[in-house]
């Protein structure tokens with residue numbers, strides 16, 4: 001049976017921190033689906049389609065990674081697709097409480113044997129968040145060290161629109 005794992009988030013945009021988690025998780029399972037959550041109440045920097053296209057581009061070197069989008073309850077998406085693991089990255093202790101709460105809620109909602117699995121973020125990426133990257137880039141700062149080159153290029157294009 002294929003051991004399928006999921007890594008979900010808003011990925012607006014994908015950062016080097018996300019990519020590090022994706023590369024490590026892809027090595028642990030037969031396949032890893034990177035799923036972009038659609039939040040109808042939130043306008044993003046990139047549209048959902050742009051985020052998916054960007055995520056496909058920056059993970060193209062990892063053969064067992066797929067990119068998808070989903071709307072609604074994460075547990076419904078998990079239950080429908082039979083993932084054995086839901087991977088989360090933990091950056092610092094500040095992430096822990098929220099992650100614990102979500103993992104415990106999801107454990108109630110998962111109908112199969114899906115486990116939430118935490119990977120510790122590589123320390124060089126522990127301060128990165130998508131919001132911080134957007135703020136720095138929109139004020140003219142360089143984020144080239146923090147996101148894949150394709151993301152930096154797409155952000156520059158978006159900001160000059």
Ligand code: COA
Pocket residue numbers: 008009010011012015016017018021037072073074075089090091101102103105106121125128129130131132
């Ligand atoms: N490297 C860099 N940044 C990271 C990171 C890493 N390894 N891990 C997390 N981050 C950042 C993200 O970029 C994001 O930054 P931002 O808030 O500035 O955009 C922040 O940390 C939070 O990331 P994450 O925890 O993945 O949240 P998210 O908003 O991207 O996604 C969902 C959260 C979509 C997975 C969650 O809200 C969800 O499951 N939604 C569906 C609805 C649902 O089922 N709700 C009930 C859940 S119990």
